[in-house]
Amino acid sequence: MEKLPPKNKNDKWFKRIILGLICANFFVWLAIADGAGRKNAEVWFFDVGQGDAAFVQLPGGAQIVIDGGPGGAVLEKLGSAMPFHDRDIDWVVLSHADHDHLAGLLLVLKNYRVYNILWPGVSDGGAEDAEWERLIGDEGACVKVAAAGEKFSLGGNPEAVLEILAPDDGKRLSAKKQNELSAVVKFTYGRRSFLFTGDAESRENGFVDNAALARSDVLKVSHHGSKYSTRDGFLAKVFPAAAVISSGKNNSYGHPHQELLDLLANYDIKILRTDQNGDISFRTDGESLFVNTEK
Numbered sequence: 104m105e106k107l108p109p110k111n112k113n114d115k116w117f118k119r120i121i122l123g124l125i126c127a128n129f130f131v132w133l134a135i136a137d138g139a140g141r142k143n144a145e146v147w148f149f150d151v152g153q154g155d156a157a158f159v160q161l162p163g164g165a166q167i168v169i170d171g172g173p174g175g176a177v178l179e180k181l182g183s184a185m186p187f188h189d190r191d192i193d194w195v196v197l198s199h200a201d202h203d204h205l206a207g208l209l210l211v212l213k214n215y216r217v218y219n220i221l222w223p224g225v226s227d228g229g230a231e232d233a234e235w236e237r238l239i240g241d242e243g244a245c246v247k248v249a250a251a252g253e254k255f256s257l258g259g260n261p262e263a264v265l266e267i268l269a270p271d272d273g274k275r276l277s278a279k280k281q282n283e284l285s286a287v288v289k290f291t292y293g294r295r296s297f298l299f300t301g302d303a304e305s306r307e308n309g310f311v312d313n314a315a316l317a318r319s320d321v322l323k324v325s326h327h328g329s330k331y332s333t334r335d336g337f338l339a340k341v342f343p344a345a346a347v348i349s350s351g352k353n354n355s356y357g358h359p360h361q362e363l364l365d366l367l368a369n370y371d372i373k374i375l376r377t378d379q380n381g382d383i384s385f386r387t388d389g390e391s392l393f394v395n396t397e398k
């Protein structure tokens with residue numbers, strides 16, 4: 104295990120240490136700063152093939168599922184990450200109503216009691232979309248339309264915050280496709296933060312304009328590592344220590360694109376990929392940050 108200070112644009116030795124980390128087919132631990140012994144939050148990025156599915160577990164028991172991937176794998180993954188007797192989920196977030204994010208959430212809604220649901224509020228009206236709207240109507244949950252600027256405290260813990268960075272009302276009216284509507288949410292626990300971008304197109308989304316808001320320790324790379332979705336200026340603002348790419352092995356889109364991998368490398372950002380690393384989990388007490396990979 105190696106301890107590192109928080110990534111800072113002025114830290115000249117950060118680059119040397121991050122390059123020195125060996126990422127092989129076994130556990131990789133990355134520590135950022137010293138912890139104060141507080142209880143941990145966990146953030147998982149599940150390997151669900153070509154799609155996104157993430158899970159947040161807070162120390163007080165509150166849980167968030169962000170996207171469900173393209174099929175049933177998310178149920179198996181949640182079954183491993185959650186206590187077997189636990190059939191409740193506090194928050195379900197659907198970044199946008201595309202199959203590779205939505206399909207698994209239909210199964211989550213059928214198998215778990217969900218209390219809060221957050222989504223962009225707009226779908227294309229296909230069969231899965233209609234099922235989603237029926238299920239969230241039947242769930243008896245508090246259903247919220249994601250609106251930039253909103254902030255929620257999680258599980259009564261003032262250190263755990265979910266913040267919505269996109270979409271704003273203008274984007275909701277002008278979007279021509281689901282990706283542009285992606286709910287971009289930032290989860291913060293103490294001094295550590297994770298940015299979930301769905302398939303947002305960073306060039307167009309207003310949230311990149313607010314550098315202080317976008318700054319995060321871990322970036323879930325938008326749109327499975329498409330070169331069209333993550334731009335240089337966006338990375339400069341988020342300035343993450345680690346980037347997670349959720350994509351399927353040998354997918355037909357060529358995700359992640361080499362141009363994007365090169366861009367992340369230029370910023371000395373540690374790259375973690377579900378197609379290569381399997382399930383990826385982070386653990387933080389609000390100060391230290393550790394990452395663990397399945398492969």
Ligand SMILES: [Zn+2]
Pocket residue numbers: 154155201203204301302326327
């Ligand atoms: Zn997608």
